[in-house]
Amino acid sequence: MKVAIIGLGFRLGYLGQIFSQIDPNFEIVGYVDPAPAGMPRLLEAGIPAGRAYDTPEALIASESFDLLMIGSPNHLHLDHIRIGLEAGLTVFTEKPIVVSIEESFQLASLLNRYGHDRLLVGLVLRYSPLYRDLRKAQAEGLLGEVVSIEASEHIAPYHGAFFMRDWRRYSRYAGSFMLEKCCHDLDLYNGVVGARPRYVASFGGRKSFTPSNAPGNVGLNDLEVYHRKPSGWLGSDKVFDSDGDIIDYQTAIVEYESGASLTFHTNLNVPDEFRRFCVMGSKGMAEGDFVRGFMDVHDAHTSEKRISNRYQAPSTTSHHYGADEQMAADVLAHMTSGAALPVSALDAIEAGILALAMDEARQNRKVIDLAPVWERYDTCLHGSAPASQAKTA
Template identity: 80%
Template structure:
């Protein structure tokens, strides 16, 4: 499989290695990136990044390939996706797919014109063994109707510090932390509920990564933990005095169109990190943790544990609990055999709209009603009505 890359950052540099491990014929024919942070990782693995081009248009005109991969900063995704779709290419984009409601509507218009199946998205947790087993238990009727979900994504201080130092610290580039990082999780639980979110409220801010908590105030000189993960484009060495507008904790409550409810919590300063969920249905409950690697399902009829599974990543170098390896295999089969993928661009847009609504609710301290957004989104997606350039959300 031959690919071309727009935005050769750390993520696509890593995925290049995963795709090569899965497919020995994998080849990067070219890339567009003025400062490709992922290049050293490819070099270390003996993988060529192909020819460097100044613009996506020049690369597309000069090379022949099976897949255009977009790994540019989030705020550039829409334009790079547009270039690929209008050139008739199959496009893979990293998450989040776009960074505003307005861009979500514009992408829906693009998909109406060019089709949904030519845009793939790296919501990699859909490929994880744990999530697949959760959906299997649900399909077997072990949970019944989904009633409520309690879920979280908590990350270690070194990773939180990376966000405070990286370009992702700016909302204008990343779209906010819920969108940048937690869209994975929101997509998973949207899938489990099987309905769109309707009402959203949220609270949060920054309380950990602030000057008052700088370890150097206590005489500590060892800051290695906060610089362990390197930053790329527009990187900074400031952690507790970051100039970004990123939050470091947030909670949200969601009611779905079918009446199911979810609470979601994220925090960037959790020393013993976890990424867990409890999905409670009318017939049973499923509890699991992606970091700690387990899934338990209990029956509400007799309290018995009917599923008990544990998980381990394929190697110490594996990201996302083995899901990257499965995603690479499935994307390859999609390109070569037309195999169906477990996540779509539409799933990504809808998870992104939920994340953006969480931030709107947090900023305005209100309950956001997403009904007007979904109406305009559907009009854009299906071409059934002229859609305005922006969606107006209403408080409940």
């Protein structure tokens, strides 16, 4: 498969390596990025990145390829997606798919015009063995009707420090931390519930990565642990004195249209990190953790443990618990034979809208009713009105 890349950052540099391991014919024909942070990884793996171009339009006009891959900063996704769709291409974009409710409406209108199947999205956790087993247990009736979910994404201090130093520290580029990092998780639980979120409330802020928490006279910015993960575009050395506007902890509660509820918590300063869930249904309970690698399912009537699975990533260098390898294989199968994918652009938009609603609820200290948003989103998606007429609630 031949691909072209807009935004050759760390993420697509890694994915280029994974795709090349699975497909011996994988080839990057060219890229657009003034400072390609993912280039060293490709070169180290012996993968040519093709010719550099100044603009997406020049790249598309000059090269022939099967898939346009977008890894640019989040606030550029919509324009780059639009350029690809208007050129008649199949497009793969990294998450989050867009950075605002208004952009969600605009993208819905684009998908109405060009087709939902033309846009693939890198919500990679949908491909993880653990999540696939969760959905299999659900399909087999072991959980019954989903009643409530407790879930979290907690990341280690070195990773939290990365967000405080990287371009993602600015919500004008990333959207928000909840959108940038946790849209994966919100998408998973939207999928499990099988209904759209209706009401959203949230609280949070920044209490760990603040100047008062710098250790002694050493200065936190001098400590190696907080620079373990390199930053790229607009990178900074500042950690606890970051000029970013993102949070470092947040809690949200959600009620879905089905009546099911979700509690979700994220924190960027968790020394023994975990990424867990507990799905409680009318017939059973599924509890799991992506980081610690397990999923157990218990019967609600007998308390019998029906499933006890343990998971391990395929290698020590594998990201996302082995999900990247499966995503690459599935995307290749989709491109060559039309095989179905477990996640769609519409799933990504809906997860993004939920994340953005959580931030609106947090900032304004109110419960958000998403019904008007879904109504306008559907209007754009089905072509009854232009996106410019759709406004947020």
